[in-house]
Amino acid sequence: MKAITTSEQEIKIPKPKIIRIEYLLSLLLLVFILVLWEVLSRFKIVHELILPGPMVVIGSMFELLAAPFFYSNLGVTLFETLAGFALGSIFSIVLALIVVSVPILYKVLNPFIIILQAVPKVALAPIFVTWFGFGLTAKIVMAIAICFFPTFINTVVGLKSVDEDSKLLFQSMVASKKDLFLKLSLPTALPYIFAGLKASLTFALIGAIVGEFMGADKGIGMLINTFNFQLEMDKVYALIIILSIIALLLYLFIEWLDKKIVFWTDNK
């Protein structure tokens, strides 16, 4: 008996080490890519106009981060993203609540939902420009359109995932409709809703950038477009890296919120 337990323990010990080796390999791969990138650019194997080296890109990044115009453009893009995300999320959650609580509505709307979901939202960008012009509205609407469905579908699925036993229990405890919703359906749906929100926040950023590509006088998307035309590729790459970092930060924020609010799902 004792031999079995010790051998089990022996098996368990190396596991964390393997993970560390994986981290190390990832880091090595990153260094390798950066070195390769630098070499390709520095020895002009690839034209530096197409692929400026990482040193140059990092230099441009700091240059941008020091410039006031960068922040005013960043502010616009963030505003479009967050406004689109907030409105899109509210619309999708409210609509999901309505659709789930009125079964007839769900059946009637379901085919439309499936079709609309299949539409590549990015293709709607020119239409939104025609409708709303080159101002902020078109970008926000674009962000709403692209981040609506993940949260909507997830909220519907979440609200429908309340199991029969819990419903019976609430019924047996003489629960009102309001309590059934607030104390059972909504908390049950929360993990699903957050999964939708997590996906749609990065989608909202995509929506805002695509909207800006269609024509804008402010925003990171506009900056990328402009630098691209001026063949300042180092700045384009720098902006893409900055955008990725912003998307990552937004994601980390909502994940943190998820862990705080839906604390019971990863308790195990």
Added chain:
Amino acid sequence: MVNEILKSSDEVSTNQSQITITNLYKTFERDGKEKEVLRDINLNFKKGEFISLLGPSGCGKSTLLKLIGGLITKSTGSIQIDSQEVKDPISKVGFMFQKAVLLPWRTVEQNLILPIELAKGNIAEAKLRIKDLLSLVGLEGYEHYYPNELSGGMQQRISLARTLMTNPDILLLDEPFGALDEFTRENLNFSLMDIAEKSGKTVVLVTHSISEAVLMSDRIIVMGINPGHILEDMKIDFQKPRTDKIIATEKYAQYMLHIRDLLGVGR
């Protein structure tokens, strides 16, 4: 202590029928086809009785229990609790299911408060009961645990405590410990008998364990299948409080054999 926190709310004489079921039929409709699940059920349960519904899977035990609790509607016939026709769930009836169905986002204490919240009762007053109820089910000090920090047996104990929170007169228990291992189940069975005896509550227990039914009940309603009907309404005559000593008696063996015979088990 049981007497204090679970004392009876009224003084209905113990010989009066508390649950009265007459000519009850239940038919389910599925895919346009009608299926008779319960046929001509007639039963009278007295206050304080411990009754088991015993029968093979699918004979309509859960359906009968849900009908008594007002969770589903009957096809024809009558079900009365204290002379009132049952239409909806009422608060003097407490339900317990095979699954504990605790809310994972609520602590034990918050789960226990739930029935009071839903019934718009006095929460501050209810909180004073929690400590006693937890010690009654053997889980003193677990107020601030979350359900997923508890074993299956502990969760089911919390579920029992939650059922007792509103101090219902009638407990409807649908295979409450059926998903637990034998040791835990036996343990909880004795806790349940203890609570039932001391509080004078009426208990209707659904089970498909013959020995469990004989050990615990004052009466066993043996049911047959297709459609669900009553085979026999048996009185189980043992001294209370019951101990497992009765297992060694001649009478216990006769009850067991008789029920096995009724249900066509063994050879």
